[in-house]
Amino acid sequence: MLSQTTPLIIALDYASLDAALCMADQLDPARCRLKVGKELFTRSGPAVLEALHGRGFDVFLDLKFHDIPNTVAGAVQAAAEQGVWMVNVHASGGRRMLEAARERLDAQRFRTRLIAVTVLTSLERQDLAEVGLDVTPESQVERLAQLARQAGLDGVVCSAQEASRLRELCGETFLKVTPGIRPAFARQGDQRRVASPAEALAAGSTHLVIGRPVTEAKDPMAALEAIEREL
Numbered sequence: 001m002l003s004q005t006t007p008l009i010i011a012l013d014y015a016s017l018d019a020a021l022c023m024a025d026q027l028d029p030a031r032c033r034l035k036v037g038k039e040l041f042t043r044s045g046p047a048v049l050e051a052l053h054g055r056g057f058d059v060f061l062d063l064k065f066h067d068i069p070n071t072v073a074g075a076v077q078a079a080a081e082q083g084v085w086m087v088n089v090h091a092s093g094g095r096r097m098l099e100a101a102r103e104r105l106d107a108q109r110f111r112t113r114l115i116a117v118t119v120l121t122s123l124e125r126q127d128l129a130e131v132g133l134d135v136t137p138e139s140q141v142e143r144l145a146q147l148a149r150q151a152g153l154d155g156v157v158c159s160a161q162e163a164s165r166l167r168e169l170c171g172e173t174f175l176k177v178t179p180g181i182r183p184a185f186a187r188q189g190d191q192r193r194v195a196s197p198a199e200a201l202a203a204g205s206t207h208l209v210i211g212r213p214v215t216e217a218k219d220p221m222a223a224l225e226a227i228e229r230e231l
């Protein structure tokens, strides 16, 4: 499987550049992409992107930008200039922020995928009520996914449980990037609403974000191959 076609994105949730590269060196850039999140990027900065790109990996920079339109446009441009494959922003930043990010990438002819986070899975109805949103998380997810699509974004981060509804609302080609994946061989850990890789793809997920089932495996590449077989 070439990285152009694999749905697998391995989350490099490490506190240091060394630890992240140690894991990357056990993985094959032709078989998976990598996700760099806030902790690793805040500690190691653009050096981690350079090191991973140098090893041939596509990188999803998961920094979930949320700010005024001009600032977010500048941030996604900076990510694109560093060659990342995918970057994300919070859909709750609003239509003008989403459009500004989209327009900036298009104006500079970057092909970086731009996706949105809808509602963080850590938020329940009560949490939304506390910040003044009298809605269910499910309806807010749908609302924000449609807003992201209208603003021209390439997709959203969503759970496997949300993927089939979002496929109906936003279409097949709208990217649905799904964490909370637990292959048959892995423990559930602290993830609550989990799906197997095959279940998530059947539900409409286009990409699967997988962390500990691969990164904590004795043989990460063997774990990745087991996931490919499950697919």
Ligand code: C5P
Pocket (backbone or CB within 6 Å): 011, 013, 037, 120, 121, 122, 157, 179, 180, 181, 191, 209, 210, 211, 212, 213
């Ligand atoms: O180790 P695990 O497979 O649970 O890692 C999942 C990755 O996806 C982590 O980087 C986590 O921060 C991220 N994520 C998540 N649930 C969300 C959004 C992102 O687990 N709702």
